[in-house]
Amino acid sequence: MTDYRGISFWMDSLEEEIVPRPSLPGDVDADVVIVGAGYTGLWTAYYLARHAPSTRVVVVEKEVAGFGASGRNGGWCSALFAASDARLTREFGREAMHAMRRAMNDTVDEVGRVAAAEGIDCHFRKSGTVSVARSAAQEAALRAEVDEARMLGIGEDDLRWVEASEASVLMRATSVRGGTFTPHCAAIHPARLARGLAAVVERQGAQIFEKSEVLEISTGVRPSVFTRHGRVTAGTVVIATEGYTARLAGHGRDMVPLYSMMIATEPLAGEQVKALGDALAAGATFNDGRHMLIYGQVTPDGRLAFGGRGAPYHYNSEIRPEFDRNDAVHSRLPVALSELFPDVFASVGEVRVTHRWGGPIGLHRDWFPSVALDRAAGVAAAGGYVGDGVATTNLAGRTLADLVLGRTTDLTSLPWVGHESPRWEAEPLRFLGINGGLRLMSLADRLEERSGKPSRVASVIGRFTGH
Ligand SMILES: Cc1cc2nc3c(=O)[nH]c(=O)nc-3n(C[C@H](O)[C@H](O)[C@H](O)COP(=O)(O)OP(=O)(O)OC[C@H]3O[C@@H](n4cnc5c(N)ncnc54)[C@H](O)[C@@H]3O)c2cc1C
Incomplete structure (x- = not known):
């Protein structure tokens, strides 16, 4: 039996007992099946229910809601977006950058608003x-x-x-x-948000099945996710596994x-x-x-x-x-x-x-988060938040809900929608490159401490991270 309280201080400090919900009971039919009950999956379920309450939503989780980064993070619900404003401006223009910045700033407040409205006591304190x-x-x-x-x-x-x-x-x-x-950051209790959101989503009518690892995903007109307990067939599959995505068959080089x-x-x-x-x-x-x-x-x-x-x-x-x-x-x-x-x-x-x-946090090869729907494959996904996902997942969830429901909104035209990152290198290059980059960061700090001047090594890292 997994010690879910041992995952983090946050899980340990929950008042509730952490008992897994039932596993998938066999084959199930749905409109949308979401893989992963972290913030991305749960926010997507939440906004699907808000905009289209009759949507049959099933969430399939390998462990329990909040098991991943969503139950372990630093609780910075911040407007930080992994791609810098300068980079957004360079690649998409100033207007698109400002639209993204406004959306991220608003998202911090949106998390606080929903938490208050739904009675999720996640200790939301917006103090910057x-x-x-x-x-x-x-x-x-x-x-x-x-x-x-x-x-x-x-x-x-x-x-x-x-x-x-x-x-x-x-x-x-x-x-x-x-x-x-x-001012655009709130400190939160991450696990209270994840666990509270799961309860809200269930109240809205979504079904959450835990201890149900997805082993395979088939694409097409009626895509399915397969587990040891059965499969869920739906109109759309939403992959919300972020840092764990590389462990899914066929996704080994999407994110590290x-x-x-x-x-x-x-x-x-x-x-x-x-x-x-x-x-x-x-x-x-x-x-x-x-x-x-x-x-x-x-x-x-x-x-x-x-x-x-x-x-x-x-x-x-x-x-x-x-x-x-x-x-x-x-x-x-x-x-x-x-x-x-x-x-x-x-x-x-x-x-x-x-x-x-x-x-684990998830990183795309170009350090650029994305949210996307491939309508032909019937698969949507979001992630690559590079450790800035507490607020970004809410924006991702709202955007995924809009994409899945075919709604054209301000969110669906933001620059990260449909962004395609290159795949990561095969091993051993990936291993050598990433760990080499990490060493360079430590070296840059040590050099700067000693010399008091910005290190040239830092600009090399900047090139690696796309900043
Ligand atoms: C230590 C740490 C500190 C962090 N601090 C911050 C911070 O302060 N601020 C910030 O903005 N971000 C922070 N982050 C990042 C942030 O927590 C994540 O970006 C965010 O939680 C991602 O949410 P998610 O729902 O996309 O992924 P996750 O929360 O990781 O959820 C993915 C879920 O998918 C499940 N899953 C995986 N594989 C399968 C499968 N095959 N079948 C079914 N289910 C599966 C997992 O069990 C997991 O529950 C931190 C992360 C870590 C690890």
């Missing part, structure tokens, strides 16, 4: 994101981000530079030289799973929470300008939920429970916290970690 610059190189990079935003017509209200004096009040880290602030790792600390005392900075105490999410991403939030009960990248990519896009722990990253995270906040943690030993976990 603070990013601090703690070296000359980080300052140059964050200032360049703000300058670029201004050049593209993105205003101060969306992203602003914060001088050192203000930044170190918002986030009381060491060596703060300034930073950025955006890259692991992100997290820790949660014991609840801090009220005074300690205040000492993290005014914005953090009020629920703002935070990070700094390093290349090897870190991300955090303070939970309503005063824990630091803190994560970082840097775990290696596993050969052949393998996904295994043991990969959810990575000693190197899990031991670096408390060190990073004690370096950021020495007033709160006098030594790394004072960072009392109660939970360590990780999970």
Whole structure:
């Protein structure tokens, strides 16, 4: 029996018991079958029911709702979109970039609106994101981000530079030289959102079958998904497996799973929470300008939920429970916290970690998320959010519902709709390339720390990630 509480601090802190719903009982007929009960699948089901309540929706999940990244993430419900605004402008023009930016900003509020309307108590707190610059190189990079935003017509209200004096009040880290602030982010409890959404979708009439792994998908006029327990035949199949997609037959090179790792600390005392900075105490999410991403939030009960990248990519896009722990990253995270906040943690030993976990995020070869429907094949899909999926999945779900129902809306003309990414290289090139890229990111951070200047290595990474 899988220990679902052990998946993450979030799953462990749910009040409900996590008991799998029944498996697929045999062959079933539906209008839409959704593979995967994470946010993408569940939001799609939600908006299908909102727009066309008579649609027969079946969700088929390998484990339980929220088992994947949706039950494990950092809880940044943010307007970040994996492809930068500069890139969107380059590839699709300024108008399309602004349309995407507006859609993402609105999506943060939409998640809060639906959670409130449907009684999903996911601790939604929209307090923005603070990013601090703690070296000359980080300052140059964050200032360049703000300058670029201004050049593209993105205003101060969306992203602003914060001088050192203000930044170190918002986030009381060491060596703060300034930073950025955006209001477009809410901190949430990820598992409460995923599990709450599953219950809402069921109330709307969708059927969710758990412990029902999809082994094969057939395409055509009446596509089907096959499990050991039976098959679901429908008008459309929606693939909502994101970081797990490479494990589906025929999809091995669509997306790679890259692991992100997290820790949660014991609840801090009220005074300690205040000492993290005014914005953090009020629920703002935070990070700094390093290349090897870190991300955090303070939970309503005063824990630091803190994560970082840097775990290696596993050969052949393998996904295994043991990969959810990575000693190197899990031991670096408390060190990073004690370096950021020495007033709160006098030594790394004072960072009392109660939970360590990780999970896969999905990356397309060009680091560009997409949402698409292939009407001839009867298959729709969304993903490749590169770790910025908490809000983006809601936009994906709304867009997938529109596409499946044949509705032409503002959402269906956004630039990521129908975007086709190239396939990943075959192994061993994929393994060597991705892990080489990860090493370069660590190297760029080390070089910049030493020299204080932006590293040339960073521009090589930029080329790799398409930014
Ligand atoms: C540690 C971590 C931290 C993150 N932090 C953030 C953050 O702070 N902010 C942010 O925006 N994003 C973050 N992300 C990314 C974000 O969580 C994801 O982008 C988002 O949850 C993706 O949702 P999804 O529904 O597409 O995929 P998932 O939630 O991964 O759901 C996919 C589901 O498909 C199921 N499945 C897989 N294979 C099959 C099969 N063959 N048959 C049936 N079911 C199957 C899985 O069990 C899973 O439940 C983080 C991710 C991780 C792992």
